[in-house]
Amino acid sequence: MRYAMAMDTAKCVGCSDCVVACQTENNVPIGFCRDWIVENVEGTYPQLEMEIRSERCNHCENTPCVRTCPTGASHVIEGGIVKVTHDECIGCGACIQACPYDARYFHPDGYVDKCTFCDHRVAEGLDTACVSVCPTHSLTFGDLDDPQSPISVLLRERKWKTLVPEAGTQPQVYFLI
Amino acid sequence: MVKSRRDFIKISALGATGVAVGSKYLFADNSMLKKNESKGPFRLPSDFKRTPTYCEVCFWKCAGWVYKDEKGDVQKIIGNSDDPNSNGRFCPRGTGGVGMYHDEDRLKTPLIRVTDDYGNQTYREASWDEALDVVARGLQKVIDEHGAECIALFTHGSGGKYFGNLIKALGSHNIAAPSYAQCRGPREVGFIATFGEGLSSPEPTDIKNTDCLVLIGSHIGENMHNGQVQEMSQAIDRGATIITVDPRYSTAASKSKYWLPIKPATDLALLLAWMNVIIEEELYDKEYVKKYTYGFDQLKEHVKGKTPEWAYGITTIPPNVIRETAREMGKASPAVIIHPGRHVTWYGDDTQRLRAVAILNALLGSWGRKGGFYKPDKAKLPSYPHPPYPEVERSWKDAMGGKYDLADLALANGVCDATIPSVTRDCSIKAWIVNGTNLIETLPDSRKTLEAIKNLEFIVVVDTMPMEITGYADVVLPECTYLERYDTIRASQHREPTIALRMPAVEPKYNTKSAWWIAKHLADKMGKSEYFPFDSLEEELDWQLKKIGSSLEEMQRIGVKKLKRPYNDLYFADGEDIEFFTNTGKIELYSTTLESYGFDPMPKYTAHPEPPEGFYRLIYGRAPMHTFTRTINNPNLSDLMDTNVVWINPKVAKTWGLDNGQEIYLKNQDGVISEFPIKVRVTERIRWDSVYMVHGFGHYKKGLSRAYGKGASDSRLITNVMMDPIMGGTGMRGNFVTFLTSKPEIKEVKS
Incomplete structure (x- = not known):
C-alpha cells in the first residue's frame, strides 16, 4: 500500500473548494489551512502562462519532518501517510523548519498540524475530503502499489512533476502538467 | 419630507444585538475540537444526521445534504449525487455555506426605526408581532393614500416567490430582481x-x-x-x-x-x-x-x-x-x-x-x-389555487415613457427611477419591500438609489445579514438562512428534469423567521389570508408534490428526484x-x-467613449469563493479571500510609481472616490488601458465585522450608466478611474 495524490494543473481553476472542504472536515480553525492554492504566472503581457496548483503535505517517502521530531509525535502510518500525534507534540517547530513545502502550521491549541490525507475517511473507503468535493475532478487519490488504480493509470499516461525534487524527499503528491 | 428622516443607522451600534466574537479563534463549526485525531476516525459523514437542501449562496441552486452532529449543529454541506446542477460536488461557496448559518453578525431580531428626544434615529428591538404591525400599517397607508401600485418589491433568491405573492395580492406588479437589468x-x-x-x-x-x-x-x-x-x-x-x-x-x-x-x-x-x-x-x-x-x-x-x-x-x-x-x-x-x-x-x-x-x-x-x-426540460409543478389577483392599472413601466417594451422582466433600475418623483408622472412608487438584495451595491450609481430611498414613505428590508440596505429601512426583518427553513420546490431546467427539496436542517437561530412565514403573517394582518391558504409550508409542499406523484416524505428522504423526459428531444x-x-x-x-420597434435588425459596431488621459477603464468580475456582496462576511469564505485588490499592468504601475501591495484610492470620471483604500496588484494579466477588481467588497456597514472597510466597491465607482435602449439594461463598463496615493478628504457617503 502506497497512498499518493495526483493534482491536475490543466483542469484546476483554483476555486479553493478543497481548502474549505478540508477546514469543515477536519475542524481546521479559521485563519489556518492544511491545503492551499498557488497561482504561478510566467511571461509578460500578452505572452503568458499560468499554472494553478492545490498544494498540501507531500507525504514524502523520505521524511525530514519525522527525522527532526524530538518526541516521535511526527510519524508515518500504513500507506506512507505522515501524521502528527497532537498529544505528543511539544510545539517546538523543528518539523516546520524541516519541511521544504511549508505544509505544517502551529495550531492555536499548541501543537503542529497538517494534512492527514484524511486517513479517517480513507480507512472507511472514502476519498479524502478535498478529492471528494473538487468540482473539476482535478484531484485523484489512491494506491500506487495497485497498477490498476486511477492514480497509477494517470501517472503512466500523463506527464507529471513533483515539487522541490532537489530536496530529496521523494514527495508523493504528483502534479499533472 | 425632511432630508434627514431616514439617516443611515449602524446596526452594530445596538447594545444588545451587536455581540462581538468572544474567543480569539472562530472555528469552522461549534463542535469541540478533538485533539487526538490520530487515535481514530472522526467526523465521518456517516456519523451525522443528514437533511436535504438546495444551496442559496448563489443562483445556481445546487442540491445537497446538510450534515449535523449529535448536538444538532450544522457541520458540513455536501452535494447530492443525483443533482444535475452539482453532480454531487458543491463549489467553495456551497461547501462554505455553513458559515452563513454560524455568522455571529447575522440579524437577530426585528428592528424598528425610532427617533429619540434629541432627534437621533436609532433602531429598537421589537417582537415579530409588533414589527409586522408596523409594516402592515406602513404598506396600508401607502395603499390608502396612493394606491397599491405604489408598492414595489426588490428581490433576489427564494423569498421572492412569497413576497411576490403578497404584493400581487395587495394589487401591485412592481416586482424586480437586479439579476435581470x-x-x-x-x-x-x-x-x-x-x-x-x-x-x-x-x-x-x-x-x-x-x-x-x-x-x-x-x-x-x-x-x-x-x-x-x-x-x-x-x-x-x-x-x-x-x-x-x-x-x-x-x-x-x-x-x-x-x-x-x-x-x-x-x-x-x-x-x-x-x-x-x-x-x-x-x-x-x-x-x-x-x-x-x-x-x-x-x-x-x-x-x-x-x-x-x-x-x-x-x-x-x-x-x-x-x-x-x-x-x-x-x-x-x-x-x-x-x-x-x-x-x-x-x-x-x-x-x-x-x-x-x-x-x-x-x-x-x-x-x-x-x-x-x-433543449432543456423542467418539471412542471402545479400552483395551489387562490383567488385571482386584483387588476393593476399602473406599474413602474408608466415611468419609462413607452421605452424598453422588449424587456421580458421588470427593471430594478426602472423601479428605482419610478420612485423618484417627476413632474411628468402622476404616480411614483412610495413603498419598497427589499428581500435578499443589497440594492446599495447591486444597482449602479448608489447616489440615485439613495435619492429614491429618501423619497419613500416606507421601506422594509428582509435579510439574513445587516447589509448596507438594512441601514435605510424603517423596519428590518431578520430572515433565517436557507439551512433553517423550507422553501419552494426547485424545478430548474436541465438535460433531464428534476425536483429538489430544501428543508430545515436546524431550527432557526436567534429570533429569525423564513420568508414564507413573514409573507404569510403580513398577508394575514392585511386581510389577504386567502392568498396563503396553508397553515404551514410543509402542507403546501406536500400538496404540490403529491400532485406530481411524489410526497414530502419521499423528498425528505431522497432530496432530489429525477423525472423522465417525456420526449427524446435533447x-x-x-x-x-x-x-x-x-x-x-x-x-x-x-x-x-x-x-x-425601430432598432437595427442586425447588430452594428459603435465606438464607445475611451478613458481620458490618466484614467483606466474599470472592469470588475467574480472570485470563485464569493457571490456578490452576500458572502463577504461569511467566516469560512472571508477566510479564503477577505478583500479585493486592484489589478494594474506593470507598465502603468511604473508610470505611477505604484508598488505591489501599496494601498491607494480610486477616483472615477465623476470625482467619486472609493471610501476605503485598496491594495495594488501589479500583474501582467491585464491590459494597460484597464484595471480590474472583484465585485462585492468595500462595505461601509460596521455590523459586517469581517467585511467592513475591506477593499473598494466597484458599484459605487460606477456612476456612468449606459442604458440599453432595447431593454433598459444598465451598461456599467463605461467608467474610468485614476489613482490617488494619499488619503483624500473624508467624503460623506451616507444619506
Whole structure:
C-alpha cells in the first residue's frame, strides 16, 4: 500500500473548494489551512502562462519532518501517510523548519498540524475530503502499489512533476502538467 | 419630507444585538475540537444526521445534504449525487455555506426605526408581532393614500416567490430582481429576438460535449457556475479548443488555446469580423442555415466589409488570429459554443452584442445540437389555487415613457427611477419591500438609489445579514438562512428534469423567521389570508408534490428526484422541421421584431467613449469563493479571500510609481472616490488601458465585522450608466478611474 495524490494543473481553476472542504472536515480553525492554492504566472503581457496548483503535505517517502521530531509525535502510518500525534507534540517547530513545502502550521491549541490525507475517511473507503468535493475532478487519490488504480493509470499516461525534487524527499503528491 | 428622516443607522451600534466574537479563534463549526485525531476516525459523514437542501449562496441552486452532529449543529454541506446542477460536488461557496448559518453578525431580531428626544434615529428591538404591525400599517397607508401600485418589491433568491405573492395580492406588479437589468437581461432579449426563446438558468450549454468553447468576457472558473465549471473541465479532458476573449488573462484564458486580449468595448467588431470570415470562407453550416434561418443574404451583405483587417484597428486583435479562431469554430461546427455569458450589461448596446453572439451560433448550427446548445426540460409543478389577483392599472413601466417594451422582466433600475418623483408622472412608487438584495451595491450609481430611498414613505428590508440596505429601512426583518427553513420546490431546467427539496436542517437561530412565514403573517394582518391558504409550508409542499406523484416524505428522504423526459428531444433530429417562436417561424439572423420597434435588425459596431488621459477603464468580475456582496462576511469564505485588490499592468504601475501591495484610492470620471483604500496588484494579466477588481467588497456597514472597510466597491465607482435602449439594461463598463496615493478628504457617503 502506497497512498499518493495526483493534482491536475490543466483542469484546476483554483476555486479553493478543497481548502474549505478540508477546514469543515477536519475542524481546521479559521485563519489556518492544511491545503492551499498557488497561482504561478510566467511571461509578460500578452505572452503568458499560468499554472494553478492545490498544494498540501507531500507525504514524502523520505521524511525530514519525522527525522527532526524530538518526541516521535511526527510519524508515518500504513500507506506512507505522515501524521502528527497532537498529544505528543511539544510545539517546538523543528518539523516546520524541516519541511521544504511549508505544509505544517502551529495550531492555536499548541501543537503542529497538517494534512492527514484524511486517513479517517480513507480507512472507511472514502476519498479524502478535498478529492471528494473538487468540482473539476482535478484531484485523484489512491494506491500506487495497485497498477490498476486511477492514480497509477494517470501517472503512466500523463506527464507529471513533483515539487522541490532537489530536496530529496521523494514527495508523493504528483502534479499533472 | 425632511432630508434627514431616514439617516443611515449602524446596526452594530445596538447594545444588545451587536455581540462581538468572544474567543480569539472562530472555528469552522461549534463542535469541540478533538485533539487526538490520530487515535481514530472522526467526523465521518456517516456519523451525522443528514437533511436535504438546495444551496442559496448563489443562483445556481445546487442540491445537497446538510450534515449535523449529535448536538444538532450544522457541520458540513455536501452535494447530492443525483443533482444535475452539482453532480454531487458543491463549489467553495456551497461547501462554505455553513458559515452563513454560524455568522455571529447575522440579524437577530426585528428592528424598528425610532427617533429619540434629541432627534437621533436609532433602531429598537421589537417582537415579530409588533414589527409586522408596523409594516402592515406602513404598506396600508401607502395603499390608502396612493394606491397599491405604489408598492414595489426588490428581490433576489427564494423569498421572492412569497413576497411576490403578497404584493400581487395587495394589487401591485412592481416586482424586480437586479439579476435581470443589471445582469443577464440583454442576453435573454438578444436570444429571444434570434431563436424565439431565451436561455434562462442553468444555461443549456452542452459544454461537456463541445469541441470548441468560445468565452467572451465570461470567466468560467472565477464565476463558479458549478455545472459549467465541471463541464469545462470535461471539455479540457476531451481536448476541446477553448478561445477566450478578455482584456484580462482570466483563469479560463490560462486554460485556452487562444487568448484574445481585446481592447475593451470593441467585442461587437470582433463578432462581426468572425461572421465575415465564417461567411466568406463558407465555414457555416449551410444546410442548417438554409433550413432554419431567416435573413442570411441580408447578413452576408451586412458583414461584407467587416473584415479581420477592419476589426484589427478597432479590437487590436491581429487579422490572422481572427481568421484562425473563426476556422477553429468552423471546424468544430456544430459542436461549438459561442458562450452567451451571464453578466452582460456592459456598454449599453448589449442586446445587440448578444444578438451577434446568437447569430454566430446560428451560422455555426450549434443551437439545438450536440456540443452546442441542448433543449432543456423542467418539471412542471402545479400552483395551489387562490383567488385571482386584483387588476393593476399602473406599474413602474408608466415611468419609462413607452421605452424598453422588449424587456421580458421588470427593471430594478426602472423601479428605482419610478420612485423618484417627476413632474411628468402622476404616480411614483412610495413603498419598497427589499428581500435578499443589497440594492446599495447591486444597482449602479448608489447616489440615485439613495435619492429614491429618501423619497419613500416606507421601506422594509428582509435579510439574513445587516447589509448596507438594512441601514435605510424603517423596519428590518431578520430572515433565517436557507439551512433553517423550507422553501419552494426547485424545478430548474436541465438535460433531464428534476425536483429538489430544501428543508430545515436546524431550527432557526436567534429570533429569525423564513420568508414564507413573514409573507404569510403580513398577508394575514392585511386581510389577504386567502392568498396563503396553508397553515404551514410543509402542507403546501406536500400538496404540490403529491400532485406530481411524489410526497414530502419521499423528498425528505431522497432530496432530489429525477423525472423522465417525456420526449427524446435533447437535440434537433436530423432534418427535423422546427417552428421557432419568432415572427417568421425561423431563426432570425435579421430580426423583424427589432426592426418593428425601430432598432437595427442586425447588430452594428459603435465606438464607445475611451478613458481620458490618466484614467483606466474599470472592469470588475467574480472570485470563485464569493457571490456578490452576500458572502463577504461569511467566516469560512472571508477566510479564503477577505478583500479585493486592484489589478494594474506593470507598465502603468511604473508610470505611477505604484508598488505591489501599496494601498491607494480610486477616483472615477465623476470625482467619486472609493471610501476605503485598496491594495495594488501589479500583474501582467491585464491590459494597460484597464484595471480590474472583484465585485462585492468595500462595505461601509460596521455590523459586517469581517467585511467592513475591506477593499473598494466597484458599484459605487460606477456612476456612468449606459442604458440599453432595447431593454433598459444598465451598461456599467463605461467608467474610468485614476489613482490617488494619499488619503483624500473624508467624503460623506451616507444619506
